[in-house]
Amino acid sequence: LDFLDNAKLQQAFREAEEQTGKKVSLIGMDACLMSMVEVAYQLRANANYMVASQEVEPLSGYPYTAILQNLTANADMTPEELSKLIVREYKCYYDGESRGSVTKVTQSATNLMMLEKLAQALGRLATVLRQLLAEEDIYAENAIYHAQRKAVRFHDKDFVDLHDFLQLLRDKYAGDSGELTQVIDEVMNLMILEVEPQMILANVGLGVRFERVKGLSIYSPVRGYSQFYER
Numbered sequence: 001l002d003f004l005d006n007a008k009l010q011q012a013f014r015e016a017e018e019q020t021g022k023k024v025s026l027i028g029m030d031a032c033l034m035s036m037v038e039v040a041y042q043l044r045a046n047a048n049y050m051v052a053s054q055e056v057e058p059l060s061g062y063p064y065t066a067i068l069q070n071l072t073a074n075a076d077m078t079p080e081e082l083s084k085l086i087v088r089e090y091k092c093y094y095d096g097e098s099r100g101s102v103t104k105v106t107q108s109a110t111n112l113m114m115l116e117k118l119a120q121a122l123g124r125l126a127t128v129l130r131q132l133l134a135e136e137d138i139y140a141e142n143a144i145y146h147a148q149r150k151a152v153r154f155h156d157k158d159f160v161d162l163h164d165f166l167q168l169l170r171d172k173y174a175g176d177s178g179e180l181t182q183v184i185d186e187v188m189n190l191m192i193l194e195v196e197p198q199m200i201l202a203n204v205g206l207g208v209r210f211e212r213v214k215g216l217s218i219y220s221p222v223r224g225y226s227q228f229y230e231r
Contacts, residue, residue, distance in 0.1 A: 006042040007231060013046035017222050025049065025079035028086060032056040033156055035108050037118065037218045049083040049201070054106040054217045055210075056155040062086065063093035078203060083109035087202035095206060104207035108215030114199035119192055122218075125183045131174040132177060139175030146172040148220065158221040163191045163214035191215065 004012065017023050027043060029035070029052035040050055071082060090107040132140035141151040151165040170184045190199050191214045203215040217227065 005228070006039060006189075009039075010042045010046060013043065017046065023047065026051065026083055028062070028083075029053070030057070030062045033154060033159060033217075035106070035110065035216055036159065037115075037122070037162060037216050038054050040110050040216065041110055041115050041119055044112045048112055050108065050110045050112055051083050051086045052110075054108065054154055054159070054161065054213055054215070055104050057095070058094060058121070060093075063089050064205065065095065080111075084202040087204055091204040091206070104210055106205050106210060106213055108203040109201040110216060111197070111199050111201055114190065114197065118199060120184065121187045121190065123141065125180075125187055128177065128180050128183055132175070136205075137175055137177070139173055140177070141174075143169050143173040148222070151220075152212050157209075158219060159217040160220040161213040162216050162218040163188055164212045164222065165218070165220065168214075 013024060013027075016130065024047040026049045027047045029039075029050065032053065032196070033056060035050075035052035035054045039052070043050060067086055071086055074081075077085070087109050089106045090105075094105045121136060129140065129144070133144075147165050147168040148160075150168050152161040153159060154161075166184050166188050170181060170188075189195055193200055193203065200215040203213070205211055205213040219226075
């Protein structure tokens with residue numbers, strides 16, 4: 001059994017671009033648990049859009065027939081349009097009555113050109129949280145503990161929906177740090193479908209509590225911290 005970690009995945013796309021002189025427009029991850037901030041950030045320079053699932057995918061994966069029939073009939077569609085199409089057809093495939101046994105389904109399309117902005121905002125959020133924790137702000141500690149316990153997690157329990165985590169963090173925080181609530185709002189607003197330019201182009205969450213997921217997970221371990229994360 002072999003696999004590509006994030007660094008090797010990024011290397012593969014970089015070398016392909018170097019050898020062909022062409023950049024991939026859209027990366028579709030027909031795999032489990034890949035719609036993460038960390039994965040999207042790693043690939044931000046290698047493609048413009050990414051389509052992936054926050055949760056483990058059903059065994060059938062992408063409905064390729066429906067996707068490719070649409071693409072063949074509309075061969076001039078843009079990569080952005082194709083990314084939205086994949087999410088739409090994925091939802092239709094698993095939302096039908098015949099697929100009722102599939103309990104949890106996610107799929108989203110992310111604009112990778114917005115990842116630098118998201119990462120900068122998350123960096124500011126981390127700085128504020130670390131400062132509040134260093135000051136022993138009990139309200140921040142309580143809010144973080146609450147969000148860690150209550151946010152939507154996936155088959156891999158170390159992965160949490162970023163927007164849901166921040167929503168819970170903001171709602172629970174009872175302190176007076178206006179800077180914290182401001183930067184939380186900044187990150188959350190980046191993930192709202194109606195805001196231009198869009199970072200999350202399309203998103204679907206089917207199943208109990210999954211209507212709360214907004215398209216990107218983030219690594220937030222329940223206990224322990226991977227030695228590989230710094231890489």
